[in-house]
Structures are given as structure tokens and as C-alpha cells.
Amino acid sequence: MKLRLAAAALALSAPAAAAERPPPKLIVAISVDQFSADLFAQYRQHFTGGLRRLEEGVVFPSGYQSHNVTETCPGHSTILTGDRPARTGIIANEWFDQSLARPDKQVYCSEDPSVPGSSSEHYTVSTQFLKVPTLGDRMKAADPRSRSVAIAGKDRAAIMMGGYGPDQRWYWTGRSYTFGGKAAPAAAGAVVNAEVAAALARPMPAMPLPAVCEARSRPVPVGGGGKPVGDGRFARAAGDARGFRISPEFDAATVALATAVRGEMHLGEGPATDILAVGLSATDYVGHTYGTEGAEMCLQMLALDRLLGDFFRALDATGVDYVVMLTADHGGNDIPEREAEHGITGAARADPALSPGAMGKVLAARLHLRGPVLLGNGAVGDFYVDKAVPAPMRQRVLREAVAAYRAHPQVAAVYTHAELAAAPQPAGPPETWSLIQRAKASFDPQRSGDFVVQLKPRVTSLFDTSRGSVATHGSPWDYDRRVPILFWRKGMIPFEQPLSVETVDIMPTLAALIGLRVPAGEIDGHCLDLDAGPASTCR
Numbered sequence: 001m002k003l004r005l006a007a008a009a010l011a012l013s014a015p016a017a018a019a020e021r022p023p024p025k026l027i028v029a030i031s032v033d034q035f036s037a038d039l040f041a042q043y044r045q046h047f048t049g050g051l052r053r054l055e056e057g058v059v060f061p062s063g064y065q066s067h068n069v070t071e072t073c074p075g076h077s078t079i080l081t082g083d084r085p086a087r088t089g090i091i092a093n094e095w096f097d098q099s100l101a102r103p104d105k106q107v108y109c110s111e112d113p114s115v116p117g118s119s120s121e122h123y124t125v126s127t128q129f130l131k132v133p134t135l136g137d138r139m140k141a142a143d144p145r146s147r148s149v150a151i152a153g154k155d156r157a158a159i160m161m162g163g164y165g166p167d168q169r170w171y172w173t174g175r176s177y178t179f180g181g182k183a184a185p186a187a188a189g190a191v192v193n194a195e196v197a198a199a200l201a202r203p204m205p206a207m208p209l210p211a212v213c214e215a216r217s218r219p220v221p222v223g224g225g226g227k228p229v230g231d232g233r234f235a236r237a238a239g240d241a242r243g244f245r246i247s248p249e250f251d252a253a254t255v256a257l258a259t260a261v262r263g264e265m266h267l268g269e270g271p272a273t274d275i276l277a278v279g280l281s282a283t284d285y286v287g288h289t290y291g292t293e294g295a296e297m298c299l300q301m302l303a304l305d306r307l308l309g310d311f312f313r314a315l316d317a318t319g320v321d322y323v324v325m326l327t328a329d330h331g332g333n334d335i336p337e338r339e340a341e342h343g344i345t346g347a348a349r350a351d352p353a354l355s356p357g358a359m360g361k362v363l364a365a366r367l368h369l370r371g372p373v374l375l376g377n378g379a380v381g382d383f384y385v386d387k388a389v390p391a392p393m394r395q396r397v398l399r400e401a402v403a404a405y406r407a408h409p410q411v412a413a414v415y416t417h418a419e420l421a422a423a424p425q426p427a428g429p430p431e432t433w434s435l436i437q438r439a440k441a442s443f444d445p446q447r448s449g450d451f452v453v454q455l456k457p458r459v460t461s462l463f464d465t466s467r468g469s470v471a472t473h474g475s476p477w478d479y480d481r482r483v484p485i486l487f488w489r490k491g492m493i494p495f496e497q498p499l500s501v502e503t504v505d506i507m508p509t510l511a512a513l514i515g516l517r518v519p520a521g522e523i524d525g526h527c528l529d530l531d532a533g534p535a536s537t538c539r
């Protein structure tokens with residue numbers, strides 16, 4: 001009897017004790033570019049390394065990048081800010097600003113167009129378009145002893161996760177990692193860059209094909225001028241930096257740098273909690289170059305799992321109490337040619353007539369106008385009426401363009417700037433949002449286009465595959481919106497919650513774990529309770 005009472009008392013006090021655990025000393029926030037919920041579901045049975053370990057933590061398999069333009073920059077801007085793109089200001093990878101004096105009116109999300117000579121292609125990396133702070137910025141404001149580091153394959157990932165004031169920021173610039181940040185770079189970066197240069201200089205033989213990938217290894221012809229894909233194994237010639245980037249080697253280099261910088265700065269060993277944001281970009285390059293359902297993605301998934309296993313083991317060896325969060329900036333979708341072979345009807349590439357260039361020509365002829373008439377980036381997303389169109393004609397162009405897009409059989413919806421401005425903010429579970437609510441989550445009154453085009457599901461916006469990219473993302477459909485959100489910390493009681501949550505929930509969740517207050521109403525996200533029992537990690 002006594003024993004049973006003691007057990008009951010223990011059961012009552014255990015959840016409270018779990019919630020009162022001291023904050024972790026290090027937050028490791030990982031984004032795997034294009035790691036869709038679908039890829040996670042497909043491969044999780046095969047994980048034995050780092051992704052297997054994360055499955056033994058708290059698993060949200062249906063996290064949403066809930067907005068419309070599901071691209072890298074907006075996606076990364078949601079992860080550590082708690083805000084959707086409508087608040088972060090990062091509506092796409094690129095948008096147009098026709099008030100710029102320079103000839104190139106397109107702006108890149110992490111450039112600073114005020115730098116002389118800057119263009120959207122040759123730019124100076126900057127946070128100037130990001131409108132809100134990241135978790136690292138908030139941690140440093142609350143306690144200046146906190147250190148914040150962002151290391152990523154892509155500059156836009158490092159910028160959007162690292163925020164305004166990281167101590168160190170690193171990203172790949174073609175053949176090495178480039179430093180940006182406050183603290184002067186010390187030896188670690190130079191050492192890793194030298195190792196990367198040596199690895200690049202060596203040829204890479206084809207990777208061995210495990211049985212699980214063998215079944216997926218079959219060449220599939222690609223429409224739109226591209227080469228067949230499906231049976232690649234990442235062999236590359238010595239010095240082939242592009243091949244290096246589109247392979248598991250790239251993530252391995254990024255993790256090597258993250259490990260080295262953590263060690264050099266002793267992140268997690270100081271008086272306050274530190275944050276290390278890591279952007280792993282290879283999955284996205286593999287997805288774009290080979291699609292998501294071939295041997296290439298299979299090899300990448302298994303390599304990522306092994307790599308993260310090594311990374312976590314190295315972190316374990318430091319004795320630091322760390323928490324890992326892993327998610328993705330957006331999902332992805334396979335090439336329509338293979339989808340057609342795999343039972344999907346209606347998978348297609350977008351009609352090239354939907355590009356702003358082609359549509360602009362049609363409108364120019366019809367309305368006797370000169371110039372491009374329409375500006376935009378491909379067959380989807382934000383479109384702008386060219387400022388050179390005489391003012392009295394602008395409304396007419398807008399009306400005719402919107403009507404032409406709405407009449408196209410591949411188009412799901414078109415919304416004008418005025419319609420989006422008047423639309424209510426999205427609310428409720430993200431899978432229930434209407435298409436205009438998804439577009440509203442990407443709407444910035446100053447930066448968004450004169451109208452926004454959404455294609456029908458399974459229509460991939462990429463029609464020209466002749467330049468090496470065969471598959472893409474960016475749509476408001478769930479294959480592009482759904483990503484896993486995984487949390488792991490030593491001693492955490494695992495659970496899985498299949499209902500939807502959002503990537504904007506990550507920042508307040510991590511903030512609560514370290515007791516950092518985020519004023520109510522300031523952000524879009526909500527704290528996710530990571531305690532499996534009645535106690536809560538949210539406060």
C-alpha cells in the first residue's frame with residue numbers, strides 16, 4: 001500500500017519535474033532544403049542514423065510552410081522568426097521593385113540593392129529585406145552573452161535563419177564558404193575551406209547503390225529539353241564544383257564547418273544558451289536536378305541520415321545539453337514524366353505561354369504596346385504590369401492579363417493586389433485554408449505583384465528543363481507546403497502528433513524552452529508543447 005502511494009506521488013510529480021528542466025545550453029536548428037513530409041514518410045523506415053534519432057523525439061510529420069510561394073527564401077524566413085512571409089517581408093526568392101534606378105528591376109531576397117553595381121544576380125548579401133528579428137537576435141537582445149551562428153549552403157538560408165546580428169555567418173559561394181558576421185573568423189573556417197578545396201580537387205566515383213535505392217534506379221526521359229534522370233550516383237570529375245554542390249558531399253562540408261565552428265567558439269559551453277542554425281542545401285539541388293523519386297534522392301536521403309548521425313555523435317561527445325530542431329523550407333514534387341509512369345494522371349509541365357514574357361507579347365500585340373508589358377518570374381507567383389506601360393493603359397493591361405490567366409486550363413486561381421489586400425488573414429488549420437488565404441500569407445502590400453497566379457495541382461511551373469533543372473516547388477499545394485518538424489533532446493519523452501502545425505510555431509516553441517518571452521500577438525506562431533504529459537514546455 002505504502003509502495004503504491006509512493007508510486008502515485010512520483011507519477012504526479014514527474015511531469016512537473018520534466019517541465020522544470022533547466023534550459024538547454026545549445027539550440028541546433030537545422031533546415032534541410034526541400035525535405036518534404038512526403039520524403040520523410042517515404043524514407044523514415046530506412047533511417048538508422050541522425051534522422052532515426054530525431055524520430056525518437058517529438059515528431060510533427062505534418063508541419064506547414066503554410067503560405068503560397070513555397071520557395072527557399074520565404075520558407076527559411078518563417079523557421080526562426082515565428083512569422084509568415086506576409087510579416088517577414090520575404091514574399092519570394094525574387095520579386096520586382098520598379099522604383100529602383102538600376103536597369104535590373106528584379107530584387108533578390110537577401111541582397112542590398114543600395115550597394116552600387118548590385119543586381120539580383122551579382123549582389124551583396126544583406127538582411128535588409130528581412131522585416132523581423134530571428135530567434136538568435138531575440139536571444140542576444142535578452143542576454144548579450146548568447147552567441148548566434150548560422151551556417152548554410154545557400155546565402156539566403158544563412159541570412160533568413162541567422163537574422164540581423166549573428167556572431168558568425170557562413171555560406172557557400174561556388175568553391176568555398178564565405179564569412180559574414182560580427183566576430184572575426186578564426187581558424188576553423190579556413191581549415192574546413194582547405195579540406196573542401198582538397199576534396200573538390202579529387203574526382204568522386206559513383207556511390208554504391210544499396211538495395212533500397214536499386215529498385216528506384218531507372219532512367220526516365222524528361223520533357224522540355226532535359227536529359228533523362230533517375231539512375232545517377234553522383235560520380236564527378238576532379239574540380240567539378242557544380243557536381244559537388246548537387247551531391248551528398250555538399251551537406252557533409254556544411255556539417256563539417258558547423259562542427260568546427262561550434263568547437264572553436266565552444267557554443268553551448270558559455271553562461272547563456274547559444275544557437276547554431278544549419279542550412280543543408282544539397283537535398284534541394286538533388287531534387288531540382290534529378291526529381292524526388294529516383295536513385296539520386298534515395299542516396300541523398302540515406303547519406304543525410306548518416307551525416308546527421310555523425311553530427312549528433314560529435315555533439316554528444318562535447319557533453320553539452322543541446323536540443324535539435326529539424327525542418328524544411330518547403331516540400332517538393334517529382335518530375336511529371338515519372339509521376340505519369342507511377343499512376344498519376346494530370347501531372348504536367350506548365351504551358352510556356354503562361355510565362356510573363358510570352359503573355360506580355362500577346363498583350364503588347366493586342367493593345368499596341370511596346371516593351372515587356374508584364375514582369376514576373378516564370379509561370380507562377382507574382383506578376384507586375386511594366387511601369388513603362390502608359391498610365392491610362394495600365395488598368396486595361398491588368399484586366400486583360402488577369403482574364404487571360406484565369407481562362408487558361410492550367411490555372412487554378414488569379415488574385416489582384418486589391419483582392420489580396422481586402423482578403424481576411426488566414427486562420428485555423430493550414431490544410432483548411434482557401435487558396436486566397438494561402439496567397440494572403442505571402443502578401444506584402446509594397447512588394448507583392450499587381451496580380452498573383454496559382455497553377456492547378458500537379459502542374460509543375462518548370463517548362464524549360466534544358467538548363468539542368470527538371471523539377472521544382474513553389475506551389476500552394478500540400479506536396480510543396482508540408483514538411484516534417486522534429487525536436488530531440490536527451491531524455492525527452494517521445495511522442496508523435498499527426499495533426500498539422502506550422503513552421504512559424506518553431507520559434508515560440510524554442511523560445512519557451514529557454515524561458516525567452518515573446519510578447520503575445522507579436523508573431524504568427526504558437527508555442528508547441530513538447531512535454532508528452534500534462535505538464536507543458538510552453539509558458
Ligand SMILES: [Zn+2]
Binds near residue numbers: 034284
Ligand atoms: Zn529549390
